[in-house]
Amino acid sequence: MEPTKVQSEGGLNVTLTIRLLMHGKEVGSIIGKKGETVKKMREESGARINISEGNCPERIVTITGPTDTIFKAFAMIAYKFEEDIINSMSNSPATSKPPVTLRLVVPASQCGSLIGKGGSKIKEMRESTGAQVQVAGDMLPNSTERAVTISGTPEAIIQCVKQICVVMLESPPKGATIPYRPKPASTPVIFSGGQAYTIQGQYAIPHPDLTKLHQLAMQQTPFTPLGQTTPAFPGLDASPPASTHELTIPNDLIGCIIGRQGTKINEIRQMSGAQIKIANAMEGSSERQITITGTPANISLAQYLINARLTSEVTGMGTL
Template sequence: MAMEGAAQSEYNSSTEGVQEHSSSPRKSQSPPPSTDHDENKISIKFLLSNAEAGSIIGKGGSTISDFQARSGARIQLSRNNEFFPGTMDRIVMVSGPIDDVLKAVDLVLNKLLDESYVEDGGDVGPRSKVRLVVPNSSCGGIIGKGGSVIKSFIEDSRAGIKILPQDENFPGLHDRIVIVIGTLGEQMRAIELILYKLAEDAHYVQNMNAPFPYAAYLGMNYGPPNGVIGGRYPNNRYQNKMEPNSEDRNNSVTIGVADEHIGLVLGRNGRSVMEISQVSGARIKISDRGDFMSGTSDRKVTITGSQRAISIAESMISKKVATVTES
């Protein structure tokens, strides 16, 4: 599999002198009758693992540049440490006229399928899963009254389509995951139907140009990077339970941050720690100079609030310190 190397996280599309090509087993069914949206640009987002993203980018960006040239769409990826909240997966956004977007998605999924499965000689292609990222406000249109729209999409495409509930563990996150399961042809037909439905949503079209608005969640749920922060000590018994009352705001945890890095957490005039507190909803207290965690030169940073708030605050602190320790 090609590695990402020094490729950039964003590439410009180019179609000059390159012919379109796709080996997808996509069905030959025509799209919905209306073609009013064909000339309008639209975007679609989906998730890839870091390894899959590296494969799509290719050595020096060769693969993603080729896909952009062949499709006419623009393909953007979040950076290799920018994940969708609650996952270890990067976000891919494909933009352009609908037909170009579908060509690009087809190329991406085709490549991943070729690398994941060995041809077994069967008549039916392997079934796989693709996870689309769709604003919560647009999911109602995909579901339809009484589930009528999503049922029609499933019947038309023969793919399995499931919309996951909004993840309440991440305050301010307004996107949901739409899982599409099937052969490549079935997936592409389902994505085509979903994309045309999204194109009818004026709010979706107006707000589709913010590809990766998840900066506040970086590192969440995976723990801090190795060596970034010191010891982590729960200050009550609750922290050691797997089924806590997540809204109990009396939970508290103390982490250690190297004395020389505490300024990154505080920020100028305390702005950084105020921002972390506001975004997470947690209360944050930093020990006085000389008040270290036992046996270390790490200052004590005590985070108090719900488990969710603590998790967000701890991740944001880790990210700030990592900007120095990983350079």
């Protein structure tokens, strides 16, 4: 067996995977027209470059290969971003050039080694490369990874990435890593033929969780939505016309429906797709009026979610 560690100029030559977090606009710049830029990067660097799917505001770009190919890919990305900065500056009066910034996603179990005892390692990286390096204090949502932000000139960034790779190879992640997956942008929901769909780009995608809720809602409500029997999909415009439904809720329970800073009511709005207005408290009245507008399906789901919130509050079940 050949040993995997072959000394090459630039240090260790082992296969490694580095994950980058990018905004949609940055990803567009890396992909280029008809995918030409990323194709060129793959061919010239020899690294595998994968871009996560989805209509998310954030995407993950994964670069895999022997370390020297990774450095080439990073160099190409850093120079591309610098080019974008220069192009955007030609239209603006700003004179000082902002640095290139890349965000790596690193398993939290390796971040300690990157920071070093009392911050010694990260300080050494900043001083020897001239790049700014910051390790986020919190993990990224629903993951055990942290964002490591590097900014500076492309040259400084390349040097810094080389040092980070060495640290990551010397101290592999401990335990299982839950990778960060960016959440899609909140998408509109459409109910049709007893199914819930979320809109992604030009397609409507069936959404099983919301469909389940929707079917529950249908069982709970006394009225059968008109026109719901005909599957109105495709041809989304065939859904029944909007109607309005009013509820009265005791004042002392309205808080559990609104939630902290409106979080719960916004959640109900988003999940049901209905418009929900809560009237101001009337003097001398112990109840508040809630007006729900939307298709019968939207209304029934909104009602179900509101009732579920009330039930969990009254029975002391905690939050739904």
